[in-house]
Amino acid sequence: MSLVVEGTRDSLIKAAIGVFSAKGFEGGSVREITQAANANQAAINYHFGGKDGLYREVLKASIQAFAELSPLDMDRLAAVDGPQAVETFIRTQLKALNRRDQLGRFMRIFTWETLSRSQVFTDFLAEEKLPVFAVAEIVVRKFLPAETERADLWIAIFWLLSQVETFIRPERLERPPYNLKIDQALIDRLGERLSEMTVAALSAWGSHGNADQRRSFSPASQAAPSP
Amino acid sequence: MSLVVEGTRDSLIKAAIGVFSAKGFEGGSVREITQAANANQAAINYHFGGKDGLYREVLKASIQAFAELSPLDMDRLAAVDGPQAVETFIRTQLKALNRRDQLGRFMRIFTWETLSRSQVFTDFLAEEKLPVFAVAEIVVRKFLPAETERADLWIAIFWLLSQVETFIRPERLERPPYNLKIDQALIDRLGERLSEMTVAALSAWGSHGNADQRRSFSPASQAAPSP
DNA sequence: GATCCTTTCAAACGAACGTTTGAATTCAAA
DNA sequence: TTTGAATTCAAACGTTCGTTTGAAAGGATC
Missing domain, CATH: 1.10.10.60 (Homeodomain-like)
Incomplete structure (x- = not known):
């Protein structure tokens, strides 16, 4: 060829x-x-x-791009403490705000699938594992009690992923009423803010614990991941 | 007629x-x-x-429906403390998870406009004020320093609104990999969790304050609101 | 009953959609 | 140079889209 x-x-x-x-x-x-x-x-x-x-x-191509370009290495995240893991996670995702970021376009494609999932995407999820779920699990587990109910674990993962999901469209922040100017300074400030808030939020969850604790299942081991 | x-x-x-x-x-x-x-x-x-x-x-019709059905009364929210305001705000928005909730359908229409804003919606925002921004401002102001930079205030509002936005599609939580069962118990649990985390996150923001503080502008007084 | 206005109808329009087709072009190998 | 395979092309297809149209039906008034 x-x-x-x-x-x-x-x-x-x-x-x-x-x-x-x-x-x-x-x-x-x-x-x-x-x-x-x-x-x-x-x-x-x-x-x-x-x-x-x-x-x-x-x-x-998105799977390949995430494997090659994303610095979210599971071993590295596992080795650092909660706040550090959160900051790495948040700042990595926020790179999508940079219009030249290649991964950002894939992330924005995924957001369309959250509103109305296409058959192609459904089939894709049935056969491919998106590592972002395992990564998110590593991060939230640093805050949640060791025995956390499976549903709660998934809620925490969903929540962590959603912390940046709404921020990855620069035009959304730039338009009225927000009228924010997307530059490296704002991206850095967002990273700092969102990281602090995410750590505080997850810490609050972890400190309250679960009164009703059952045998937990690891979501990362589930056969069918999705964004 | x-x-x-x-x-x-x-x-x-x-x-x-x-x-x-x-x-x-x-x-x-x-x-x-x-x-x-x-x-x-x-x-x-x-x-x-x-x-x-x-x-x-x-x-x-959405404006009318929110005015008639939403219990988010600005005076009431202004009268309660931060955590109470957050809980009221979060639980009200989570009602959208109930498929029979009328406001939920309008909220889901708005989420489509976050991905790709239509001309009709753009024109609509130019002439109508969505009260949800003023409401969100009331809530976040209970946590942020009195003199918060305008951009930071908008970021906080955006963030507060995004805390529930990703949760208002029941099918998204029900499908793999989350496989959560949406019932009143889960909605209540989500309300509790998200309220706690939101209070903790906003408190973290408020306690760090702003080193670089400038004259602030009230977003609620801006001429052009948007969801 | 006649007239006028309002509302609904079935059908069709032009445009855009994803896909198909036969022909032409390009490329590689003999 | 010839041949065969790969690739691209312009045009057209059937379907779906939002809108338009003339006719029919329904309702109100005289």
Whole structure:
């Protein structure tokens, strides 16, 4: 396969990442993607079998990108204390606010799936493990009692993931009524603020404990992760 | 205007609330709405001037619904202490998890607008004030230093609003990997948890204060609110 | 009953959608 | 140079979209 061919295929994936990030899978059109990639519409069916196949490739690319680019190493997080783990986690996620951040676009694609999950994404989750859940579990376990009910553990993971999820769209913070200017200073300030607040919140949870404590299950060992 | 006519118009609005809640403005189709309302497609143009006009009516209906149904009274919130205000705020918003909650559907419509803001919604925000921002300001001000920089105040408001935003879709919590069972017990437990954590987080912010404190602006007095 | 206005209807429009198709181009190997 | 495979192309397809249209039905008034 020549470089030109690799170029078309990669261009389509790259264009699709951008379009799906901005408009979601349903809202992003084949025509828009092929225009952005300078490719023929038929190329999507030729290379990927169709729009579904292209999206599947984009989701696979996200796994690879997170593995290569994300500094959220589980061993490193396990080795530090709670507050440090939270700060690393929060600041890493906030990098998505930087429009040039590659991982940010994948994260924004995932947010569309939280509102209305597509079949492609459902199938994708059934066969791939997103490491972000295991990472989040490591972080929250540093605060929660050792024997925490499974449902509570999932709530804590969900909550931790949600702490940054709403912040990863720069345009949302820049528009009225917030009118915030997204620059490195604000991102740093957000990282500091959110980390402090997250530590305080999780500490409050940990200090109250669970009156009704049952045998716990590790969510990280579950077969089907999801964002 | 006869009852039959009112019936069609109201049926369309009711159906549109459901469809836009599930699929957003772009994703919700005129055909799906008219089918759900047992009305003719042309009725949308006749009664509302088109899909945009229908959506505008839905957004107006949301303002009315929040005014009538939401117990978040600013005077009452102002009169209680911080933790009580937070708990009232959080538990009120979590009612959206109850599928029969009318306000929940409007809240879910708003979440679509956080990912990709429609022109109709932009215009709507330019002329209507959503009281939820003023309410959120009252709550966070109970924790923040009196002279808090305007950008920080907006960040705190954004953060408080985001604490429940990700929780208002029951299907999201029910699906893998969370697999939580949404019932009144879980909603109550969530209310307790999130309230505790929110108080702790905001208290942490308040206790650290601002080293660099400038003249503050009240966001609630801004001309252009948004969700 | 006739007239006028309001409302609803079935059908169709033009545009955009994802996909398909036969032809053309490009590339690699013999 | 020839041949075959891979890739791209322009055009068209059937479907769905929001909107429009003329006709029909319903309701109110005279």
